[in-house]
Amino acid sequence: MQFRACRESGDWQETRTAAQQRQRLNDTPHVLSRGGYALLEKKLKKSRAQTLGLESPDLVDAIPRYEMWKAARTKSDGQMTSQSAQIISQKIDELIEQETQGSFVGHGRDDILTTAIGRPEHPGRVRGVGGAIGLRDYFGPPQRSNESLSQEALRKMEQQMEERFNQRMGIMEQRFMEQLQQQQQIQRTLEEKLQSMQQQNMELPTQAPIGQRVSTKGSCSGVDHTDYTSQYELLVDEDPPRVVAIGRQLQGGETIHGVPLLPHHVRVMIDEVRDPHAQVPVPTSEIQFVGEALGTFIAWPKALIMPYFSPPKSTRPEKQPVRRPRVIREDDEMAEAEDDPLGKLLLKLHKLKR
Structure with missing residues (x-):
C-alpha cells in the first residue's frame, strides 16, 4: 500500500x-x-x-x-x-x-x-x-597537446602575415596611383610645350635633310624638301623617357607607307641615330628598330617629340707658325757686303778690331 x-x-x-x-x-x-x-x-x-x-x-x-x-x-x-x-x-x-x-x-x-x-x-x-x-x-584529465598549440600559433602567424600583406599592398597601390598621376601630368606638360614650340617653329625657314631615302609607295613618294621643319629629339616611352634619334617632322599628309596616321602621330625623318637597337614606337614590316630608319621617315607619337637645340661649335685659334731666330754666318755677311760697299767697309773694320 x-x-x-x-x-x-x-x-x-x-x-x-x-x-x-x-x-x-x-x-x-x-x-x-x-x-x-x-x-x-x-x-x-x-x-x-x-x-x-x-x-x-x-x-x-x-x-x-x-x-x-x-x-x-x-x-x-x-x-x-x-x-x-x-x-x-x-x-x-x-x-x-x-x-x-x-x-x-x-x-x-x-x-x-x-x-x-x-x-x-x-x-x-x-x-x-x-x-x-x-x-x-x-x-583522464584533459591535456593540451603541443600540436594544438603549434596550430594555434600558426593561425595567429598567418593572420598577422595577411594583415601585413594587405597593409603593404595598400601602400604600394597608393604609391602607384601617385606615380601614375605624376606621369600623366608630365605628359600633359610635354604635349603643351610641344604644341607651343611647333606653333613657333612654323614661321622659321626650313632646311632640306641630307641623304633622303624616298619610298616607292604612293603615300611617301614625291615629298617636297621644303615640307620639313627644324630638327627634333625623338624619344621612346620608358621610365624615364630617353632620346634615341634626331630627326625632322614632315608637315602635311594623312598616310605613311599606305597606312593612315593616328590622330596623335606625325611623320618624321631620321637624320641621326643615337640608339640603333631601340625599337621604334610604331614598327612596320620593313622598320622595327631605329637603326633601320636612318634617312627615311616613319610615324612617331607627338608626345615623344621634343625640339632639338644643337650644341654650338667650339672655335679654336689657328696655329701660328713658329719663327726661328736667324743665324747669320760669315759667308752670308760677305755675300751681303758685296752688294753694299759701306757694309763691306764696316765689316773689315770689325775684323781689324778683333
Missing part, C-alpha cells in the same frame, strides 16, 4: 512525466536490460573467448566503447533501433576503416564514437561504458 501510494503521488507523477519527455528526445534508444553495459560487456567477452578458444573471458582484451554502443542498439533481428542509430553505426564502420588505413587517428576524448555521433561527451557520464563513470575517470 505504501509503494502504491508513493507512485500515485503528485511528485512522482511529475518526475515520471519529465523522464518520459526526455526519453522521447532520445533518437538512438538502446535495448539493454537492468544489467546495463556491465552485463553486455560480460556477454561480449564470453562470446569472444569461445570464438578465440580462450579458457577464461578475463583473457579477452577490453571491448572498445564504440562496439558496446553498437551492440546496445542492435535488436535480435540484427537491425538497429532507429534510423539515427543506423547512420551513426555506418559512420563508426567508416572511421574504423580509415583508422586501419592511417587517415584517421583518435585523440583522447575525440575517439571513434564521439566523432561518429558528432557531439562531445556529457560531463557526468561516458557513453558506451557501464556504471556511473565520468570523463576524468575514463579519459
Whole structure:
C-alpha cells in the first residue's frame, strides 16, 4: 500500500512525466536490460573467448566503447533501433576503416564514437561504458597537446602575415596611383610645350635633310624638301623617357607607307641615330628598330617629340707658325757686303778690331 501510494503521488507523477519527455528526445534508444553495459560487456567477452578458444573471458582484451554502443542498439533481428542509430553505426564502420588505413587517428576524448555521433561527451557520464563513470575517470584529465598549440600559433602567424600583406599592398597601390598621376601630368606638360614650340617653329625657314631615302609607295613618294621643319629629339616611352634619334617632322599628309596616321602621330625623318637597337614606337614590316630608319621617315607619337637645340661649335685659334731666330754666318755677311760697299767697309773694320 505504501509503494502504491508513493507512485500515485503528485511528485512522482511529475518526475515520471519529465523522464518520459526526455526519453522521447532520445533518437538512438538502446535495448539493454537492468544489467546495463556491465552485463553486455560480460556477454561480449564470453562470446569472444569461445570464438578465440580462450579458457577464461578475463583473457579477452577490453571491448572498445564504440562496439558496446553498437551492440546496445542492435535488436535480435540484427537491425538497429532507429534510423539515427543506423547512420551513426555506418559512420563508426567508416572511421574504423580509415583508422586501419592511417587517415584517421583518435585523440583522447575525440575517439571513434564521439566523432561518429558528432557531439562531445556529457560531463557526468561516458557513453558506451557501464556504471556511473565520468570523463576524468575514463579519459583522464584533459591535456593540451603541443600540436594544438603549434596550430594555434600558426593561425595567429598567418593572420598577422595577411594583415601585413594587405597593409603593404595598400601602400604600394597608393604609391602607384601617385606615380601614375605624376606621369600623366608630365605628359600633359610635354604635349603643351610641344604644341607651343611647333606653333613657333612654323614661321622659321626650313632646311632640306641630307641623304633622303624616298619610298616607292604612293603615300611617301614625291615629298617636297621644303615640307620639313627644324630638327627634333625623338624619344621612346620608358621610365624615364630617353632620346634615341634626331630627326625632322614632315608637315602635311594623312598616310605613311599606305597606312593612315593616328590622330596623335606625325611623320618624321631620321637624320641621326643615337640608339640603333631601340625599337621604334610604331614598327612596320620593313622598320622595327631605329637603326633601320636612318634617312627615311616613319610615324612617331607627338608626345615623344621634343625640339632639338644643337650644341654650338667650339672655335679654336689657328696655329701660328713658329719663327726661328736667324743665324747669320760669315759667308752670308760677305755675300751681303758685296752688294753694299759701306757694309763691306764696316765689316773689315770689325775684323781689324778683333
